[in-house]
Amino acid sequence: MNPSQVPLIEGILARRTTNGPFLPDPVRREHQHLLMRVAQAAPSHFNSQPWRFVLVEQPQTIAQVADISGASMTELIEAGVFFERYRRYFRFSAAEMDARRDGIHIDHLPGPLRPFTRQVFSDAGLKLMRQLGVPKKLGEDNRRLVAGSPLLLAALLDRTEYRPGELSGFYSVFGLGAAIENIWNTVGALGMGIQFISTPMELPHRWQAIRDLLRVPDDLELMAVYRLGYLPEGEKRPTIDWSSRHRKRLGQFVSRETCDVPEVEG
Template structure:
């Protein structure tokens, strides 16, 4: 039951970590739980890079912050992901998916529903929000004691073949094991996604990590121990809602929703 309760309590850490280094024991434990994940024919296609070098972390932080600023300033981020935004508890409770934008800078609060419209993005530019968000993002990554790069073996990961799906499926299982394990260690984890949105920035991280041609860089995460009090970023959200059973489960055929007991 402890395992199940831990899985149900799983969360993503949007705020800062403690500066304490992640112990080598805990790092290796996370690698072992990843290794325990299922993979097609036990192929274990995943590869990991544990990043503690301060200069490397600072450079990835710079790239991540710049990427965030560019995405927000150009409106690309909100245009790409607008359909996931919820602005009221009522909307969140009805849909039970996406993210509830419940934490905004004071000047933007009166314009909550318009904040991601063209006019809202123009206002954010005038208020310097893209630069602020970029700096928040840079600081979060820079203050993380451990980054984790996740890669796939290209002999297994061939996107146009079924092995490509099998490899991504196995990588997802390995990362989910890590995600569930960090909670038991009083740690947090967050996906560093913004550089992936801009090809040249993602390439810069691959160059920095000296990724060889036979490996594909798939994702980078930040990890660390959780502080006692959590400080929220400038723009933040909650995403603890989950769909009701009948919204994602069917019985026998796809047209018979499963009802909650």
């Protein structure tokens, strides 16, 4: 049996993050509930099911989250915080990507920045980006992507289970991660895509604004927000985009018997 021909395994191996726009069509209610059921099927410590979800369809709420997300992106890029924080994950050539097999390949930049690919995230490159208005452009691109999403999904944890610094904190995060992965592996079968709305999390005041917008009570912790929708034919890449389809070779992340014996392929 070829594992890649088993639909479930094939879907897992084909899993992707959607960086482009969605169709404007509302996500069917039965599809929303199916995603909640596959999340519910995830394992959790003592069947505690610590996850909670909020499904957001109201255009006004989505537009407000989009404004927060776009402003967050502009603020992060303008201050250089984003690139400084994540510089170690950037790869600037196919050869470097093939050797490391992790991180992201920066292979899609605005025309004026392409000659400066390797320097684009330096202080000089950041100055050039400011001069070219790139932070505002990226913020607007981000805002539009979120605003054009027919469905947002907020993922939360019950604070009676989620206690950072205790084992229950780990168990809760592990369970939520499994629930989200079930959702991520299901959207493809429904002709949908999903993307993490991460930029507001980088800035505490922006994240609090989303907490307030969603009326998150004190007994719940807002962990993440995602955008979802049906995929159009032929996605257009965003202004700054990257490829991250490489995965480490087996011997780079798997050991046999002890940590000092890398696994052999085949």
